[in-house]
Amino acid sequence: MKLFCLCFLLTLSGHTIADSANAMQDPAALDLEDLVYLEQNWDEEERQFFYFTDQGSRFTPYDLFVYLEQADSSELFSSPVNLLRYGYLPASASQENPDALPVGFTSKDGYMGFTCAACHTQQVKYDGKFIRIDGGQAMADLPSFRFGYTKALEATLNDPDKLQRLAGRLYGRTMDDKNQNKLRKRIHRELEKQKDYNRRNHTDVAYGFSRLDAFGAILNKGLELAGGKDNFNPPNAPTSYPYLWDTPQHDYVEWNGSQANSNVGALARNVGEVIGVFGKVDTTPGKWLFFIDGGYNSSIQAKNLRNMEKTIARLTSPEWPAIFPAIDQQKASAGRKLYGKHCLSCHQDIDRTDPGRNIQVRMSSLGKVGTDPLMAKNALEYTGQSGIFEGKPRFYNVGEILGKTAPALYIVNNVMVGVLKNNVIQTLLARRDARAFGHGDEIHPPKYLDGKIMEEGTEVSEKALLAYKARPLNGIWTGAPYLHNGSVPNLYQLLLPAEKRDKTFYIGSWEYDPVDVGYVTDPAPGAFLFDTTLPGNSNTGHEYGSGYDGQPALSEQDIRNLIEYMKTL
Numbered sequence: 001m002k003l004f005c006l007c008f009l010l011t012l013s014g015h016t017i018a019d020s021a022n023a024m025q026d027p028a029a030l031d032l033e034d035l036v037y038l039e040q041n042w043d044e045e046e047r048q049f050f051y052f053t054d055q056g057s058r059f060t061p062y063d064l065f066v067y068l069e070q071a072d073s074s075e076l077f078s079s080p081v082n083l084l085r086y087g088y089l090p091a092s093a094s095q096e097n098p099d100a101l102p103v104g105f106t107s108k109d110g111y112m113g114f115t116c117a118a119c120h121t122q123q124v125k126y127d128g129k130f131i132r133i134d135g136g137q138a139m140a141d142l143p144s145f146r147f148g149y150t151k152a153l154e155a156t157l158n159d160p161d162k163l164q165r166l167a168g169r170l171y172g173r174t175m176d177d178k179n180q181n182k183l184r185k186r187i188h189r190e191l192e193k194q195k196d197y198n199r200r201n202h203t204d205v206a207y208g209f210s211r212l213d214a215f216g217a218i219l220n221k222g223l224e225l226a227g228g229k230d231n232f233n234p235p236n237a238p239t240s241y242p243y244l245w246d247t248p249q250h251d252y253v254e255w256n257g258s259q260a261n262s263n264v265g266a267l268a269r270n271v272g273e274v275i276g277v278f279g280k281v282d283t284t285p286g287k288w289l290f291f292i293d294g295g296y297n298s299s300i301q302a303k304n305l306r307n308m309e310k311t312i313a314r315l316t317s318p319e320w321p322a323i324f325p326a327i328d329q330q331k332a333s334a335g336r337k338l339y340g341k342h343c344l345s346c347h348q349d350i351d352r353t354d355p356g357r358n359i360q361v362r363m364s365s366l367g368k369v370g371t372d373p374l375m376a377k378n379a380l381e382y383t384g385q386s387g388i389f390e391g392k393p394r395f396y397n398v399g400e401i402l403g404k405t406a407p408a409l410y411i412v413n414n415v416m417v418g419v420l421k422n423n424v425i426q427t428l429l430a431r432r433d434a435r436a437f438g439h440g441d442e443i444h445p446p447k448y449l450d451g452k453i454m455e456e457g458t459e460v461s462e463k464a465l466l467a468y469k470a471r472p473l474n475g476i477w478t479g480a481p482y483l484h485n486g487s488v489p490n491l492y493q494l495l496l497p498a499e500k501r502d503k504t505f506y507i508g509s510w511e512y513d514p515v516d517v518g519y520v521t522d523p524a525p526g527a528f529l530f531d532t533t534l535p536g537n538s539n540t541g542h543e544y545g546s547g548y549d550g551q552p553a554l555s556e557q558d559i560r561n562l563i564e565y566m567k568t569l
Contacts, residue, residue, distance in 0.1 A: 022526030056300035057113030135244035208528030222412035226387035267430035295421025302426035317475030335565025346470035370541030480518030487539035490518025
């Protein structure tokens with residue numbers, strides 16, 4: 001079976017309007033002295049490595065980003081207060097982060113870029129305390145962030161006073177007309193780049209906080225590299241940022257289980273992430289010693305990606321915090337029996353702290369699980385013009401030959417393998433890493449599909465794997481909103497029949513609800529109204545225990561007992 005390599009990160013869709021009294025800008029979130037960290041088997045050195053190590057992302061010139069003003073004020077766009085409104089978490093200044101930018105923002109080669117920590121670091125608030133969860137689901141709203149940054153560039157270009165203040169910050173002086181024109185041209189180039197990205201990645205359904213269509217962004221980046229002004233598809237299937245613990249230990253990852261961790265799969269997955277998060281790739285094959293094919297040169301830092309994967313392998317899921325109300329052990333014991341009956345066949349138990357844990361995922365086909373199918377379908381069905389890749393193999397030097405048009409993921413496969421070919425030593429070491437994690441060199445289909453064991457050697461087409469992955473639920477209390485597209489606000493509603501779930505709810509509060517297990521969903525300034533009736537936002541499916549399968553539906557007490565047990569995972 002031919003497999004493809006993609007991973008979750010960045011895109012732009014619609015945007016939420018950042019209110020000047022945005023509830024996300026809670027002053028207490030800026031007080032890093034009182035921040036509570038949970039035990040997750042990391043020390044501070046590992047945390048800083050995860051937060052700020054360059055992976056190859058090159059979003060925008062660093063000096064412009066640091067010194068640019070907000071569109072509607074003279075305050076800096078990069079101020080912690082402003083970036084908090086988009087869900088990006090404040091961090092202290094350090095050697096790795098000299099300008100005290102948020103978690104997951106980096107400086108390298110004169111560019112501001114992102115790391116996976118920007119989208120996979122979580123924060124919740126309870127009883128007046130902020131709790132940080134490394135590897136958790138971020139509250140970030142990247143589309144609104146990009147929209148705000150584009151507006152700031154445009155406002156500066158059109159306001160002489162803003163331009164002079166920017167010049168003063170950049171160069172320590174005011175500028176004459178000649179040098180002002182040079183600065184204007186520089187800002188104009190960046191503005192046009194941002195606006196073109198916005199155009200290519202626009203959709204009519206806004207994402208809001210805590211999710212985005214990463215597959216769509218990565219596919220569009222591949223199509224952009226192929227060439228053609230209008231070579232893109234709407235990234236209209238946003239998904240939640242998945243939590244990262246146990247990722248290296250799974251045999252397959254991604255919401256649709258599309259990426260194997262065997263062989264070079266983990267490195268390829270992370271290369272795909274950087275491609276989606278503004279990595280630079282030169283698609284002209286290089287030459288070593290004038291005749292050896294050197295693949296595609298890029299900004300991607302393959303060694304750092306390998307070390308990041310090993311760092312994440314040491315991360316463990318957080319336990320229910322002591323600051324929350326204590327778990328009712330009697331209810332949890334009753335809930336354990338219900339979990340075994342309704343959940344365990346898909347969401348298997350694991351020892352969250354076992355360094356040798358190796359996890360075989362369970363896949364559920366779209367018809368079986370019944371959740372919104374758009375993300376899984378887009379990943380396989382989107383196509384585009386092959387452009388410069390026409391006539392080349394899908395996997396750079398092997399695989400199907402790309403015609404005039406091709407599946408977008410085939411084009412991305414070519415780019416990713418070309419980047420790996422440019423990183424020969426790290427690619428070889430990635431195979432060794434896979435063996436150390438117990439995955440080996442051979443790539444096989446997922447072992448479990450719809451509750452059945454697939455026999456060794458079974459040939460499974462990609463179309464047959466239109467499916468979503470069910471992972472172990474350790475740390476599930478951190479995962480709201482639930483389902484792959486973030487369409488269910490809390491665990492309580494997830495255990496109800498779909499018809500009884502909220503059709504709309506607000507997301508954009510840090511406040512945690514330990515009873516229903518999720519974020520507080522009350523209206524608040526700047527919060528995003530999630531509408532499950534819009535395309536890609538469906539909250540149907542995953543009705544296990546609701547009576548749809550012929551078994552008696554869970555009672556109210558059953559649901560509460562099951563939730564209490566899941567808090568212990």
